[in-house]
Amino acid sequence: MIASVLPTYNRAPLNFVKGEGSWLIEADGRRFLDLGAGIAVNALGHAHPALVQALTDQAQNLWHVSNLYQIPQQQALADKLVEHTFADTVFFTNSGTEACELAVKMARKYFFDKGEEQRIEILTFDGSFHGRSSAGIAAAGSEKMVKGFGPVLPGFVHLTFGDLDGVSDAITDQTAAILIEPIQGEGGIRQVPDADMKALRALCDEHGLLLILDEVQCGVGRTGKLFAHEWAGITPDIMMVAKGIGGGFPLGAVLATEDAASGMTAGTHGSTYGGNPLGCAVGSAVLDIVTDPEFLAEVNRKAGLLRQKLEGLIATHPDVFEEVRGSGLMLGLKCKALNIDVVNAGYDNQVITVPAAENVIRLLPPLNLSDDDIADALTRLDKAATQISAA
Numbered sequence: 001m002i003a004s005v006l007p008t009y010n011r012a013p014l015n016f017v018k019g020e021g022s023w024l025i026e027a028d029g030r031r032f033l034d035l036g037a038g039i040a041v042n043a044l045g046h047a048h049p050a051l052v053q054a055l056t057d058q059a060q061n062l063w064h065v066s067n068l069y070q071i072p073q074q075q076a077l078a079d080k081l082v083e084h085t086f087a088d089t090v091f092f093t094n095s096g097t098e099a100c101e102l103a104v105k106m107a108r109k110y111f112f113d114k115g116e117e118q119r120i121e122i123l124t125f126d127g128s129f130h131g132r133s134s135a136g137i138a139a140a141g142s143e144k145m146v147k148g149f150g151p152v153l154p155g156f157v158h159l160t161f162g163d164l165d166g167v168s169d170a171i172t173d174q175t176a177a178i179l180i181e182p183i184q185g186e187g188g189i190r191q192v193p194d195a196d197m198k199a200l201r202a203l204c205d206e207h208g209l210l211l212i213l214d215e216v217q218c219g220v221g222r223t224g225k226l227f228a229h230e231w232a233g234i235t236p237d238i239m240m241v242a243k244g245i246g247g248g249f250p251l252g253a254v255l256a257t258e259d260a261a262s263g264m265t266a267g268t269h270g271s272t273y274g275g276n277p278l279g280c281a282v283g284s285a286v287l288d289i290v291t292d293p294e295f296l297a298e299v300n301r302k303a304g305l306l307r308q309k310l311e312g313l314i315a316t317h318p319d320v321f322e323e324v325r326g327s328g329l330m331l332g333l334k335c336k337a338l339n340i341d342v343v344n345a346g347y348d349n350q351v352i353t354v355p356a357a358e359n360v361i362r363l364l365p366p367l368n369l370s371d372d373d374i375a376d377a378l379t380r381l382d383k384a385a386t387q388i389s390a391a
């Protein structure tokens with residue numbers, strides 16, 4: 001008999017009932033150090049007082065009105081995002097997938113309105129992840145995601161990650177945009193080098209294409225800058241954001257330049273819940289904290305500390321781990337042992353990590369974890385690795 005919850009996930013037998021900072025408390029009382037943060041969602045850990053305050057204050061006043069009316073909380077969050085990024089305008093969604101949908105629609109509408117209706121193709125990369133909608137799975141294109149769900153939405157050209165020549169060769173008079181994650185999350189914490197980010201921007205400029213960045217996982221302070229592309233000194237035309245921006249409340253956004261967004265006039269897109277007062281009140285509270293230069297400096301300091309300790313862990317357990325990858329607090333440990341076994345050994349030692357492709361485990365801790373949490377993380381990962389070696 002089918003489970004009452006549609007069984008599309010293989011769930012670990014863990015029942016978390018409470019969260020405190022970087023810790024999750026299981027129904028049986030055990031405390032787990034959370035280095036997964038709900039897959040880079042709980043950017044400020046669990047039950048952060050400023051977020052609890054923002055949500056409860058808003059909940060006592062007004063939950064929902066509809067985008068038929070002014071929403072001051074949405075206006076305030078959009079203004080903050082515009083102030084702190086390349087963007088001139090923002091559309092709010094409830095998820096990363098919905099942000100992907102709009103990014104694709106926006107790019108196509110841009111060229112349609114310019115009279116270049118043939119420009120519908122979007123170049124994407126193997127190992128990418130852009131969500132589970134029809135556009136999201138078509139963009140990623142992996143057999144694992146699209147098989148059985150055809151017909152697949154046309155207009156995506158799948159290229160080899162890291163092959164810049166392949167990108168130039170793929171550009172035709174039908175190309176509209178390049179869509180890429182600055183650091184692949186699900187794909188195994190694969191980082192696009194700064195030089196390649198610059199080269200992609202240059203290719204877009206040369207051919208009049210739009211650069212769409214998917215910063216759903218790597219954005220909102222995760223890499224030690226507000227958005228990951230800032231490290232490369234470039235800006236996109238369109239950017240997808242979600243996960244960390246809501247700190248655990250479902251919230252996403254598409255950020256765009258005025259030019260890229262020019263086709264999205266009244267009636268061309270919408271969302272019932274997107275930009276709702278609850279989500280935007282929380283998003284503003286997250287952004288107020290994450291945009292503070294001192295906060296970002298601390299993210300960078302802690303990232304350096306964690307990374308250095310992880311290098312030590314690899315040296316101690318060369319039979320279990322082989323490499324640290326990623327940037328800031330978006331780190332991957334490439335495993336020699338099976339990554340799922342390492343994640344499970346982590347559970348045995350009350351530390352949470354997240355598997356990814358390429359036999360990697362991801363460390364995506366709350367951005368405000370403490371130095372003590374980092375020390376604790378290493379003790380637990382060390383025990384997990386010792387357990388694997390002994391098995």
Ligand SMILES: *Cc1c(COP(=O)(O)O)cnc(C)c1O
Binds near residue numbers: 096132186
């Ligand atoms: C999680 C993720 C998405 C999809 O976001 P949802 O909120 O699950 O719809 C898209 N792109 C990237 C890079 C992601 O990590």
